[in-house]
Amino acid sequence: STAKPQQKLKEGNMKADLEASLVAGQEDFAIRCRDVCRSYGKLKVLSNLNLTVPQGQIYGLLGPSGCGKTTLLKCIVGTLKISRGHISVLGKPPAFPGHDVPGRKVGYMPQELALYNEFTIGDTLTFFGRIHGLTSKETKARMDFLIDFLDLPQKHSLVRNLSGGQKRRVSLGAALLQNPELLILDEPTVGVDPVLRAKIWQHLVEIVKTGKVSIIITTHYIEEARQANVVGLMRNGCLLAEGPPDAVMKQHSATTLEQAFLQLCETSDQIDSKRESSPQGGPLENSQSFESGRDESRPILTNARVCCSKYYNEQHISAALLTATLSPCVCSSLCFQFLLPVIQVSLICLCVGGDPKGIQVAVVNNETSPSAYSRSLLSFLDNSSVQQVPLSHKDAFDGIYNGEYWGVIGFGENFTSYLTKRMIQRQVSREVVDGGSLHVWLDLTSKMENLLVVCSLFAFVDNKLGRMSYLVSLPIKFEEPIYGSQNTDFTTFVTPGAVLSITFYLAVGLTALSFVLERKEGLLDRCWVAGVSSLETMLAHLFSQLFVISVQILLLLLFILLVFKIPNEGSLVLVIILIVLQGVTGISFGLVISAAIDDEQSANQAALGIFYPNLIISGIIWPVECIPYPLRYISLALPQTYASEALRCIMYRGWGLSRMMVWRGFAVTLGWNTFFIVLATVILKLRT
Numbered sequence: 001s002t003a004k005p006q007q008k009l010k011e012g013n014m015k016a017d018l019e020a021s022l023v024a025g026q027e028d029f030a031i032r033c034r035d036v037c038r039s040y041g042k043l044k045v046l047s048n049l050n051l052t053v054p055q056g057q058i059y060g061l062l063g064p065s066g067c068g069k070t071t072l073l074k075c076i077v078g079t080l081k082i083s084r085g086h087i088s089v090l091g092k093p094p095a096f097p098g099h100d101v102p103g104r105k106v107g108y109m110p111q112e113l114a115l116y117n118e119f120t121i122g123d124t125l126t127f128f129g130r131i132h133g134l135t136s137k138e139t140k141a142r143m144d145f146l147i148d149f150l151d152l153p154q155k156h157s158l159v160r161n162l163s164g165g166q167k168r169r170v171s172l173g174a175a176l177l178q179n180p181e182l183l184i185l186d187e188p189t190v191g192v193d194p195v196l197r198a199k200i201w202q203h204l205v206e207i208v209k210t211g212k213v214s215i216i217i218t219t220h221y222i223e224e225a226r227q228a229n230v231v232g233l234m235r236n237g238c239l240l241a242e243g244p245p246d247a248v249m250k251q252h253s254a255t256t257l258e259q260a261f262l263q264l265c266e267t268s269d270q271i272d273s274k275r276e277s278s279p280q281g282g283p284l285e286n287s288q289s290f291e292s293g294r295d296e297s298r299p300i301l302t303n304a305r306v307c308c309s310k311y312y313n314e315q316h317i318s319a320a321l322l323t324a325t326l327s328p329c330v331c332s333s334l335c336f337q338f339l340l341p342v343i344q345v346s347l348i349c350l351c352v353g354g355d356p357k358g359i360q361v362a363v364v365n366n367e368t369s370p371s372a373y374s375r376s377l378l379s380f381l382d383n384s385s386v387q388q389v390p391l392s393h394k395d396a397f398d399g400i401y402n403g404e405y406w407g408v409i410g411f412g413e414n415f416t417s418y419l420t421k422r423m424i425q426r427q428v429s430r431e432v433v434d435g436g437s438l439h440v441w442l443d444l445t446s447k448m449e450n451l452l453v454v455c456s457l458f459a460f461v462d463n464k465l466g467r468m469s470y471l472v473s474l475p476i477k478f479e480e481p482i483y484g485s486q487n488t489d490f491t492t493f494v495t496p497g498a499v500l501s502i503t504f505y506l507a508v509g510l511t512a513l514s515f516v517l518e519r520k521e522g523l524l525d526r527c528w529v530a531g532v533s534s535l536e537t538m539l540a541h542l543f544s545q546l547f548v549i550s551v552q553i554l555l556l557l558l559f560i561l562l563v564f565k566i567p568n569e570g571s572l573v574l575v576i577i578l579i580v581l582q583g584v585t586g587i588s589f590g591l592v593i594s595a596a597i598d599d600e601q602s603a604n605q606a607a608l609g610i611f612y613p614n615l616i617i618s619g620i621i622w623p624v625e626c627i628p629y630p631l632r633y634i635s636l637a638l639p640q641t642y643a644s645e646a647l648r649c650i651m652y653r654g655w656g657l658s659r660m661m662v663w664r665g666f667a668v669t670l671g672w673n674t675f676f677i678v679l680a681t682v683i684l685k686l687r688t
């Protein structure tokens with residue numbers, strides 16, 4: 001029991017010594033963390049952590065993997081919220097209104113590469129230079145220096161083709177680019193050879209000599225941190241010791257930092273095990289009491305952009321972001337992205353709604369005379385669609401039962417004479433009507449093929465009987481159509497909806513994926529720390545995707561109107577505007593998905609999950625009127641139901657915006673656009 005107060009006394013003395021050596025001669029600090037707590041769901045990562053980075057010094061943050069170094073740095077730059085405690089960076093909490101952090105004053109190298117793979121080294125540095133408001137001359141000068149200093153390949157080398165170590169050096173170059181006042185470097189020397197590592201440290205030591213630059217750096221190479229002015233040894237979310245490396249080593253009578261660290265760990269373990277054996281629990285347990293049930297794993301990227309405007313040229317940022325968000329398209333997958341919708345719509349026009357070919361139909365003709373009417377009628381059947389197989393009654397029915405034929409056409413032995421009687425005499429018996437009729441037995445398991453057989457039969461009766469056909473036809477007469485033509489096929493019905501659907505889903509997929517990937521690769525964090533708000537990033541995505549879908553729509557229209565000859569009786573401008581607006585609906589829905597979901601797999605699943613239900617109940621493949629009632633109400637509320645109807649009305653009826661069925665499609669589309677953009681913003685806000 002006497003060991004505990006002694007231990008406490010020793011701890012207190014050690015802390016006082018270290019603080020004294022830290023504070024001596026300098027009041028200022030660049031970063032100060034007090035009682036900082038942070039957890040991911042129930043996982044406590046930072047526990048009452050205190051840390052001070054003196055102004056104009058290098059702070060080496062050391063600790064085993066998973067002890068919370070990256071989490072702490074993210075809290076310092078403001079991309080993660082702390083649940084308790086206080087952090088002050090360059091005088092104010094990060095993301096404090098009017099504060100310079102995030103902004104140009106801070107250079108952040110996250111642990112992830114956070115680089116655009118499709119950029120060259122030159123593009124990457126130019127991009128960050130623009131974001132930081134550097135002039136092209138300044139950027140070029142810094143670029144030349146950094147490429148030489150970091151021993152990087154030529155500036156037109158693509159980032160994606162660089163080695164892991166080279167990529168990390170480019171990432172470091174991006175953090176050093178604007179000569180920031182505060183450098184936050186998360187393992188900058190990983191994958192870097194010892195010579196270059198020494199050079200990087202030498203440079204860091206050099207730049208802090210002015211007293212204007214402060215650096216906090218994490219590293220796994222404990223010994224290299226001896227070059228830091230102060231080291232912090234971290235374990236299990238707590239700082240075990242903080243002070244100049246020599247003082248820390250002396251304190252623990254160690255000859256290396258590693259030894260000192262091991263000793264600190266042992267001491268900490270002993271204290272922990274004593275606390276565990278104590279029934280009331282020790283001070284560590286109390287200090288780790290986080291607000292329970294609160295999930296803080298969300299990033300806080302959506303905070304309004306803070307204080308950057310006075311430094312940055314907005315246009316430069318927008319241009320840089322647009323280039324960056326477009327870059328994945330412009331390079332590798334551009335052609336694919338532009339051609340994909342054309343390929344999809346071509347497949348629809350070629351494969352959906354056309355006439356079936358080569359349907360085998362068994363023909364049982366019981367008329368034997370060469371001049372029989374049945375023979376000449378059969379010669380009028382469209383042979384490319386219906387292949388006639390003359391068979392006996394038994395073989396024909398065996399064949400249809402075995403699935404060899406789609407139907408059987410049968411003529412009775414008196415077909416010609418009975419048909420003639422039917423046409424000449426006013427009143428005929430049922431037997432004459434029956435015998436003078438062509439009999440058809442169908443396999444109705446595939447309605448489409450059989451619809452064709454029936455259509456061909458109607459056509460051939462009309463053709464062959466010519467002027468007399470009305471005598472045997474049904475008492476129905478189809479006049480000239482008001483809209484459309486007699487030849488209107490299923491393709492014509494499907495195409496407008498398919499065009500909208502393709503535009504919508506490509507936009508959803510591309511936007512959701514690129515935004516989620518940027519977040520995952522740490523690019524959003526990095527840009528945010530550089531002073532770019534999430535809203536700006538979202539808008540950049542919106543505009544770059546808008547460019548992509550505009551080209552897609554142009555190609556789509558060229559194909560459907562000129563190659564597949566889909567008619568357009570209405571205004572081409574209205575057609576284009578409606579399709580573009582549907583593309584925007586897709587982009588904004590993609591933003592909703594990426595705002596709500598963190599990884600690309602789930603984002604893909606969400607996009608794909610709604611694809612079929614929406615396609616099927618939006619009346620794109622089959623008319624809405626065929627949908628049972630409760631579902632029909634849902635269908636009408638979907639973004640593409642009224643829009644498809646409006647597009648059909650414009651293209652096939654030549655209607656304009658004065659018609660309700662047209663403006664309703666535009667209104668619903670605009671409504672969904674607004675809803676999705678507001679929803680994406682709200683979700684992002686809620687996640688702060």
Ligand SMILES: Nc1ncnc2c1ncn2[C@@H]1O[C@H](COP(=O)(O)OP(=O)(O)OP(=O)(O)O)[C@@H](O)[C@H]1O
Binds near residue numbers: 045063067069
């Ligand atoms: N987004 C997250 N969601 C849940 N847990 C997380 C998340 N990020 C980190 N963690 C957990 O928090 C703990 C600290 O992680 P952190 O990345 O801060 O460690 P680190 O000290 O930087 O490790 P390393 O040196 O390996 O990078 C780890 O246990 C990690 O699994």
